[in-house]
Amino acid sequence: MHFFEDIEVGQRREAGSFTFTAEDIKRFARQFDPQRFHLSEEEGRNSLFGGLAASGWHVASVCMKMMVADGQREAREAAARGERVAVWGPSPGFRELRWLQPVLVGDTLSFAGIVEAKRTSASRPEWGIVQIRNSGTNQRGELAFSFLATAFVPRRDAGA
Amino acid sequence: MTLTFEDFPVGRSGTFGPRHVTREEILAFAAEFDPQPMHLDEEAAKRTMLGGLSGSGWHLCSLMMRMMFDGFIGRAASLGSPGVNELRWLAPLRPGDDLTLEVEVAEARVSKSRPETGIVTFKGVAFNAKGEALCEMVSPIIISRREGVRG
Numbered sequence: 001m002h003f004f005e006d007i008e009v010g011q012r013r014e015a016g017s018f019t020f021t022a023e024d025i026k027r028f029a030r031q032f033d034p035q036r037f038h039l040s041e042e043e044g045r046n047s048l049f050g051g052l053a054a055s056g057w058h059v060a061s062v063c064m065k066m067m068v069a070d071g072q073r074e075a076r077e078a079a080a081r082g083e084r085v086a087v088w089g090p091s092p093g094f095r096e097l098r099w100l101q102p103v104l105v106g107d108t109l110s111f112a113g114i115v116e117a118k119r120t121s122a123s124r125p126e127w128g129i130v131q132i133r134n135s136g137t138n139q140r141g142e143l144a145f146s147f148l149a150t151a152f153v154p155r156r157d158a159g160a
Numbered sequence: 161m162t163l164t165f166e167d168f169p170v171g172r173s174g175t176f177g178p179r180h181v182t183r184e185e186i187l188a189f190a191a192e193f194d195p196q197p198m199h200l201d202e203e204a205a206k207r208t209m210l211g212g213l214s215g216s217g218w219h220l221c222s223l224m225m226r227m228m229f230d231g232f233i234g235r236a237a238s239l240g241s242p243g244v245n246e247l248r249w250l251a252p253l254r255p256g257d258d259l260t261l262e263v264e265v266a267e268a269r270v271s272k273s274r275p276e277t278g279i280v281t282f283k284g285v286a287f288n289a290k291g292e293a294l295c296e297m298v299s300p301i302i303i304s305r306r307e308g309v310r311g
Contacts, residue, residue: 032222034229035238048239048302056241057225061193061218068194089209090198091217093248099241147244152209 003086003156004128007118015070015111018062020054022105028058041105049102056099059109059145063136066111089127089152097147101138109136109144116148120155127152163236165268165278165305173264176231178289179223181215183255189219214252220295221247224286227261237304239277247297251288258289266298270305277302 022041029038033055037047044052075085103109117131130153136145190199194216197204205213253259267281281300285293 028222032226034226035233035240037240053240055222055225056243057218057222061189061216061222064216064218065193068196072195087197087208090214090252091249093246094244095246097244097247099243 002153003084004118004120004130004153005156006086007115007128007130007153009115009118011115013070013113015063015066015113017108017110018066019108020058020062020103020105022052025052025054025058025105028061029055033057044104049104051102051104054103054105054107056145059099059103059136060097060147062109063111063134063145067113067134084156086154086156089154091149091151093150095148095150099145101142101144103136103138103144107144108139110138111136113149118153121152124152126155128155129153161235163232163303165237165270165280165303167236168265168268168278168280168303170265170268173262174231175260175262176227177260178258179227179260181223181253181255181257181259183213186213186215186219186253186255189222190216194218210252212252213255215254215257217249217253217295220249220253220286221297223253223259224261224284224295224297227259227286228263228282228284231261231263233301236301239302239304241299241301244297244299245281247295247299249295251292251294253294254288257294259294260287261285262287267300271302274302275305277304279303 036043038055041052078085113132113134116133121127121129130151132149134149138144198208198210199216202213263282263284266283271277279300283298286295
């Protein structure tokens with residue numbers, strides 16, 4: 001993972017793709033979002049979504065999964081090169097989360113993030129604050145999901 | 161009876177829960193979706209900004225969704241949500257927390273493009289048993305209007 005100083009506005013990061021199976025969609029829905037269109041193919045077809053659709057929170061959680069996996073892969077590579085590894089802090093939240101297209105059974109989303117802004121933190125000088133627009137694009141090239149994430153990123157020379 | 165758009169006037173509010181959150185479910189969610197040390201490893205978590213094992217923020221969101229489903233969405237003519245305007249993670253979710261969720265209707269309007277539906281914007285705040293706010297979100301949900309009501 002990068003330190004604050006290594007991050008530039010406009011940087012894009014590909015985080016890999018994920019295919020949503022019926023089993024995954026229903027398992028998440030049973031636990032967290034058991035609305036009928038997330039649980040049954042037939043109810044999904046009769047809904048605005050037009051098919052069995054993943055819960056929006058499932059899509060968001062899978063996006064996090066892909067971002068974390070990509071960050072950990074990058075950290076392993078940096079460690080193998082003998083570089084210091086930046087451990088990112090927690091996120092204070094996000095804005096503008098959009099579920100733009102239904103994510104239906106069998107859909108594959110490719111996740112990516114683009115840095116939109118960065119600034120230092122007045123109250124926490126060892127951290128910077130970075131805003132990243134994360135997105136999921138389906139196999140037809142349609143933007144299905146996006147949000148503007150905020151994260152605390154360690155500064156290189158602040159005793160991280 | 162199914163709740164429709166008309167049942168969600170601005171200012172209407174409700175409190176839902178408590179929902180007990182176990183260490184096992186925090187670890188299970190983190191292992192699948194957010195395997196960062198602060199969500200998985202007690203010792204490593206102590207050295208992070210959160211100062212101890214905490215649930216993934218996305219787990220908390222998903223729990224809030226479930227509490228809203230059990231509270232009212234499960235009985236409402238919900239057609240889904242276009243997104244979340246804003247969400248703030250204010251304090252960490254801890255193993256053993258008992259969550260309550262306060263929900264208020266912030267805005268309600270008939271959809272221009274689909275006049276048989278309305279868009280209800282909810283503000284939800286999740287609290288722990290000490291009354292600390294853990295997460296605050298503002299999110300619209302599309303809800304059908306009562307049968308026969310059009311335009």
